[in-house]
Amino acid sequence: MTNLPDLLRTLHRILKQKTDLESRMARGPKVVAANTALVKNCEDQLSAAKELSLKTRMAADEKQVQLKQREQRVERLKGQLDAAANNKEFQTLKEQIAADEQANSVLADEILELLEAYDTRGEEVKEAEAKLATAQRELAATQSRIDADRAMLEGELARVLEELAKTEADIPGDLLDTYRRQVKAKGENCLAEVDGNICGNCYQTLSPQVLNSLMLNRTVPCGGCGSFLYLAER
Ligand SMILES: [Zn+2]
Secondary structure (H helix, E strand, O other): OOOHHHHHHHHHHHHHHHHHHHHHHHHHHHHHHHHHHHHHHHHHHHHHHHHHHHHHHHHHHHHHHHHHHHHHHHHHHHHHHOOOOOHHHHHHHHHHHHHHHHHHHHHHHHHHHHHHHHHHHHHHHHHHHHHHHHHHHHHHHHHHHHHHHHHHHHHHHHHHHHHHHHHHOOOOHHHHHHHHHHHHHHHHHHEEEEEOOEEOOOOOEOOHHHHHHHHOOOOOEOOOOOOEEEEOOO
């Protein structure tokens, strides 16, 4: 039978491995969730960019139709010049034509601006598409990496749990109940290695009496955190 410090040391090592494996297994789905959220975010950005691009295009088209109608109106007015009954009517038509042409030129500038904006929106759509593609690739890579890891981690955990059961079978009867309670509540922290004269779990300085008891291979809980203490291997 192994002596008590060796047993506690082995138990602590196995419990730490168990914690580590479990936390690595828990991390996988969180990483996938974060990557999935990123993809969703990129999809939202892409659809917003597409909508803005479409709105800009529609505004430009609308103004182009308007301009066409107004240009036709100017042509009609010009046609009426020859038929003007008198000089006053001719002058009024001339003024009307000048004002309309001025307004049309403003409208043409607005259309040009909208078309430029439409080009910019198009670039933004392309950027958003590229970002989405990258995020989707990353998600797929993460997913397959984590699937592969999980199979490996599950195997490791099964091995560690088996080793834990074997080691726990060696725990002396008078200690077993307390151990079961503590390990359930505190996990690997139910055990603490003594570093010099300090508890490795709560860093409290241990009294010489406690250290003496440990030298005699007795089971001593830390006065600070209650963890079972064991001496570091020499
Ligand atoms: Zn302690």
